[in-house]
Amino acid sequence: MAEVILRGLEMKRESKSFTDSLYAVLTGAGLFSGPKYRLSALSGMAFIFSVHERLLPLSVTAYGEWGTVHKRAADSLGIFTVTDAGRTRHPTFKKYQQDAVKWIKSSLDRGLGAVYWLPEFGVIHGYDDADRIFYVQDGYSAESKIVLYDNFGINFTPFWYAQMFGGKVDIGEKDMVLEALRMALDDWETPHPVPPNRSIASGRKAYSYFIHALEQGDFDSFGAVYVWDAFRGSRTEIMYFLQEASLMFPGLQEAAACYEQLAGMMEQPERWTVSANGGRTLSQESIPALIGVLKEAEKLEERAMGVFRSISVQYPDLKRSTVPRWGLHTAR
């Protein structure tokens, strides 16, 4: 009857929940050291911007097939990863669930936490065979959530997802930055992250969905704040990252300046939201100004993407010039 609880794993909700989870797991295992914004950018997560046409809260996590995006994140960091996921209603679920419980426990035995869709993404940092439970950190409360082995993967969404990590190879910093720019371009140019679903837009197109929803006035009030917070947070992360990265690629200074300007426009977070009924909603009076900020932001990002592109084309990109035999979409 074994019990393992990993200490030193600190999951805190500051960025996208996957990024927060990834950061906790990797820093806890010594596989990454550095500020969260750097991990966010190098893993490609920072650049991701996805919006549902009605600004539903799921916008922030509906950025594509998680298996693909999160494997890409690990690949770009040089870290081995295994992801598993599916729909709980499919007949094979129970088998995969039991399998996942096993390999997560073995990951914990090796001292590595695992990422788990609660929802949102959290970190499994311990297990106890006697109680048949996992300890999961959700980044909000200091106390871990408890998930029974038998309930692993079952939640109010139709999906389950888990991911663990392994060894690491060194990838040159310059290569990692280059790959980050390329992931940013990939996301910018992908209008719909989960086709054929067109109710969610990503990258450049996400702007038009966001603006349109605000203009129409028909949107989920909690979701709108969440999308806005996530947007502000991620664009700030990109700014810090580019400031650093321009030391390696001086051409990036111009892109960093775009994001600095963008961050400047979004200052004073209180300006955009009001507290109501124990939660926050977008302040009605600020919406026109918010729309203005978004329109300006889109132009700034477009310029930054142009800078990324001009740097990217200077170096060969074997990965993107070869048609793969995986990814882009996972099993339906």
Next chain:
Amino acid sequence: MAKTILKDLRMTTESRSYIDAMHAVLTHAGWTSCSKAMLAGMTVTGFRFAVHRHLTAESPTAYNWVAENFLAADFMGVTASSSAGFAFHPTFPLYRQEAVAEIKASLDRGIGAVFWKDCFAVAAGYDDEEGILYYDDGSGHGLQRLPYGEFGQNRSPYWYYQILEDTVELDPIEIYKESLMQAIYKWETHDRMLPEADYACGSKAYDAIKQALHGGAFDPVQAGEVFECYAAAKRDVGEYIGVLASLWPQLEPAAQAYRKTAQAFLDVLGLIAEDPSMKRQARNLVRLFDEAQRAEQEAIGLIKSFMHERIRNRFDHVGLR
């Protein structure tokens, strides 16, 4: 230091597709007694039809192996895990190590594993002392040797393996019906992974073939290989729908339509034997592909009306269960 060689795990090639490998593993494990044709239908792989616009030899295996081969197993109620990547990626050595470990573990459980060696092959054994895997790629050379360190080093830049793990009982009628839904999906949907500028899928694959034959921008040797693979696939599908028609007589015309398609492909192969350059017979070849396309379109139309209720209820995404 361990050594394991699974007895009687051998592979033959027909369509030179994943099915050849999957069939070998599942039959050896006692998890199916179906023919390859039935397997091709139930797993939907037989219905997939995609070509590079220059009819390159890799066309029949140009698809998302991780997703589609997973689904192939899933549709059959077989749980599987797999992984794939570019061999030139810096993380490859980490994945190679894991791949070999997983394959060996599967062999220890008495189940062969599928992997890519410029074609789908079956790992049938290993020897730690020599540091090799034993595999069969259906080429008729029996068990061949692959040093662990060479796993994933292929002419094509990909590595891939799939472990088939266990079975779950499924209602065969549901498997058949789902395969029909997926067949429609394959006919009508372009594979996201393949850039449309270079590849065509489903019904449009026929158009691309006809265009290539007209324009002459292709290597006839490679094109011939492509047509051979798909001829086997169409034959399998015809057989499969024929079996379904014995259950559901309304499907008999669809079975006949597929048989027509299969016959057209056979005729294509006949013409190619006569004219390997495909120049003289180009017009006849185009005519045959046209026939094949019309017959297959007819078959899909019949399948659609047979499955109309379920199709409607899947709204935009006929492939999503």
Next chain:
Amino acid sequence: MSNMHRIHWFDQRIRGGHYPSSRDLALQFEISRRQAQRDIEYLAVSLRAPLVYIAKHRGYGYEDKTYMLPHLYMTEEEKSVLKFLARKYGEYSTDAPSGVQRVAHLLGRFAGEEEGEGAGRLPYFDADPRLIHISGQLAFAIEQRRTVHLHYRSENGEFREDVCPVRLLSRYNADYVAAYQEHEGKTRLYRLDAIESLHVTNRMFEINEAGDVPFVKGRPPAIQPFTARLRLDRELQGEAWHGYPARPAGDGFYDIDFYDDDAFLQQLTLGGWLNLVSPKWLKTKLRNRCGQILKCLDGEE
């Protein structure tokens, strides 16, 4: 088949002594004669209306004047409630389990929803009267515990057998009856659409054990509760402790099920128990909670 309003109209016309014909029906609703004829057939066959064609009036009447359209007459208000519910169920997430979608459709049908009119993306099911009838007979047999004689056609061939139906189920896209087969001694699933015919016999059966129904594993899984083992301060009357399901575990101990750990912790702080044996994590959580409270009590930060 959203033709209930047409059926209703036709029924009213018959009652009013107007002897409506298929032509009248077609004209009234601007549908084809063939569609009108199908509606009339539906009324006669599926709704078992005692329709009779009166040549003299070139239209239909009821042989039995006391015939009532079963359960189909409803007020506009009732219809609008159903339409509302149908829409709510129908809009319930794109990955909604098919059971929800079926409910949505059923509600929509009763409300007489026209196709295309706000029906939007509600799933549509061919209401096969035969399936509905078979389903009804099986439901009756299940309730009365009657053995059923089945004529069944599957890919293994045709056969007839006597089975004891236990439950009707819907899985993915098909309807099944789980039935216990006496001489095989086990329960298996039979597809309703593969039943050629069935006959409910007068023989009753006993089911001693639940039996494992195959394919049930495919059902969207339900969340399992946590189970705490507590020694209560008194014997429990009934099967619940403050609303939490409780099972005796011997020696004054009880296994108590709960889903919400915070709520259950709160319940624990109210007392009524002498010993918390398991789970360990709950004990730890409770200990931490108490520790925090004590700190506050003692004025520590």
